[in-house]
Every structure is written in C-alpha cells, then in structure tokens.
Amino acid sequence: SQTIHQWPATLVQPVGSPLSLECTVEGTSNPNLYWYRQAAGRGLQLLFYSVGIGQISSEVPQNLSASRPQDRQFILSSKKLLLSDSGFYLCAAGGRITEAFFGQGTRLTVV
Amino acid sequence: DQQVKQNSPSLSVQEGRISILNCDYTNSMFDYFLWYKKYPAEGPTFLISISSIKDKNEDGRFTVFLNKSAKHLSLHIVPSQPGDSAVYFCAARGEGGGADGLTFGKGTHLIIQP
Numbered sequence: 001s002q003t004i005h006q007w008p009a010t011l012v013q014p015v016g017s018p019l020s021l022e023c024t025v026e027g028t029s030n031p032n033l034y035w036y037r038q039a040a041g042r043g044l045q046l047l048f049y050s051v052g053i054g055q056i057s058s059e060v061p062q063n064l065s066a067s068r069p070q071d072r073q074f075i076l077s078s079k080k081l082l083l084s085d086s087g088f089y090l091c092a093a094g095g096r097i098t099e100a101f102f103g104q105g106t107r108l109t110v111v
Numbered sequence: 112d113q114q115v116k117q118n119s120p121s122l123s124v125q126e127g128r129i130s131i132l133n134c135d136y137t138n139s140m141f142d143y144f145l146w147y148k149k150y151p152a153e154g155p156t157f158l159i160s161i162s163s164i165k166d167k168n169e170d171g172r173f174t175v176f177l178n179k180s181a182k183h184l185s186l187h188i189v190p191s192q193p194g195d196s197a198v199y200f201c202a203a204r205g206e207g208g209g210a211d212g213l214t215f216g217k218g219t220h221l222i223i224q225p
Contacts (some may be wrong), residue, residue, distance in 0.1 A: 004154070034212055043115075044155070044200060044215035059212065090154050099145055100213055104155030 002027040005093050006103035013110055019064075019078040021106050023091030026072070031093040033074040034100065035066055038088040050074060086110045113122040113204050114138045114194035125224050133220050134201030140168035145174060145213065146186045149198045158199075159186070160197065188221075196223045 003026040013019060025031055035047040046059045048066035063082050067075045074091055081111050086109050094100030117133045133177040138145045142163045145158075147155035161175045161184065168175050174187045188195055198220050202213040 006154075009152075035216075042189035043117075044212070044213075046212040049212045069151075087151075092154075094213075099157040099160060101193070102147075105152065105154045107152065 002031070002101045003102035004091055004093055004101055006079060006089075006106055008106060009104065010107045011109070013081050015083055015110055016080045018077070019081050019085070019108070021076040021089055021091075021108075022070055023074040023076075023086075023103055025074075025093045028072075028093065030071060033089055034092040035074065035076050036090040036092060036102075038090065038105075040043065040087070043086070044090065049075070081110045083110050113216075114141075115201055115214050115216040117199075117201055117219050119219050120217070121220040121222065121224045123224055124191050126193060127190045130185040130186075130191045130195065130221055130223070132188075132199050132201075132221065134184045134186075135182055135217055136184075136203050138203070138205065138214075139161070141203040143201045143204040144175070144177060144184050145204070146173075147200040147202060147215075149200060153154065155200055164211075166215070189221045191221075193223050196221060 005024045016053055033050045036044045037047055038044050050056050050068045064078050089106045090102040092100040097110055115139050145160040146158040146159045149155040159170050159173045159175050161177050166177050177184045185215040200218045201216040204213055
C-alpha cells in the first residue's frame with residue numbers, strides 16, 4: 001500500500017522568508033502527485049499536480065512553486081512567503097483509477 | 112465558482128442514529144465521486160467512492176448514493192458511532208479536477224453526540 005511522508009508537521013515562518021516542504025511516496029512507482037491546501041473555512045484546493053519527473057502543472061496562480069526532482073519526491077517552495085500562504089498543506093498521490101492517498105499534512109503559519 | 116458544494120458546515124447526530132451528509136456538484140463531466148474523512152491535524156483518509164454509472168455503493172456502515180439527474184450525492188452512516196466525529200469531504204474527479212486531481216467541497220463537520 002502507498003505511504004505518503006510529509007515534513008515538517010508544523011512550521012512557523014516570518015513573512016518574506018523562503019519555504020520548502022517535502023513529500024515522499026513509498027509503495028508505488030510513477031504516481032501522480034498533488035499538492036493541496038486547506039485554508040481556514042475552505043475546502044481542499046488543488047495547487048499543483050505532476051504526472052512525472054520534472055512535469056509540473058499549476059492549477060491556480062500563487063506565490064508558490066513545485067518541483068519533482070525524483071519519481072517519488074514532490075517539493076513545494078516559495079521564495080518569499082506572504083501572510084495569505086498560511087494554511088494546511090497536503091501532499092497526495094493517486095492515479096486515474098484509484099483514489100488519492102494523502103500525507104499527514106503540514107500546518108504552515110506565516111507571521 | 113465552486114463545482115462541488117457541501118452546504119452544511121456542520122451536522123450533529125445522536126449516537127446510534129443515521130448520519131446523512133449531502134453534496135451537490137455542477138460539472139456534468141465529473142465521472143467519479145469520493146468521500147474522505149479527516150481528523151484535525153491529519154490528512155484526509157479515503158472512505159468510499161462511487162462511479163457515475165452506479166447509483167449506490169455500500170461498504171459496511173457507509174453507503175453512498177448518487178443522483179446524476181439532480182447532480183447530488185449523499186453519504187449515509189448507520190449506525191453512527193463516536194469515532195465517526197470528523198470532517199467529511201466530498202470530492203469529484205473529472206475535467207473539473209484537472210489531470211486526475213480531485214475537486215473538493217468545503218467539508219461538513221459531523222459531530223456524534225453520546
């Protein structure tokens with residue numbers, strides 16, 4: 001079965017600082033990978049998805065970027081965080097005929 | 112424009128009774144629907160799903176019903192148990208989700224009262 005590892009679990013960062021959240025996947029190869037964000041009072045918003053190494057698609061314009069340097073590694077980054085970047089970030093892996101599996105999430109607070 | 116809507120932010124149900132969580136969608140291209148359960152500070156876990164070619168799928172205490180003409184689906188939990196207290200997200204897959212990504216509703220917080 002798939003296992004999604006995300007770290008760190010919580011993060012407090014000042015406005016203007018950089019961000020790097022890492023996600024690794026075990027138990028599957030060539031997964032589709034996703035970054036979602038859950039902001040306060042909102043549902044889960046798809047930020048980025050990747051169907052392979054080096055292939056990144058963005059769903060919404062934002063202050064964030066994503067990279068996939070290895071098949072089972074997905075990184076969410078920012079050069080300068082904004083207050084509005086605060087939220088609960090979730091990495092997920094899935095395919096066309098299977099449900100998506102989620103990591104435990106990272107609670108990011110920008111102060 | 113929200114394509115998947117869960118209009119009830121919260122729902123309180125007595126233990127042992129039936130919990131019914133509702134979800135509406137607007138995109139007729141969605142072909143697969145899922146329910147996820149989420150505890151605080153944890154990632155969502157998959158609960159049950161249904162393909163658009165079916166109108167019902169059952170798994171133990173959980174049943175999902177799909178009414179395509181009304182673009183409506185519901186999750187029934189019976190009997191409700193204290194451990195069912197969580198936020199439940201309805202999700203849909205198809206063109207609205209983008210390359211296999213899921214489109215989620217805002218969630219319904221289910222509270223099971225003893």
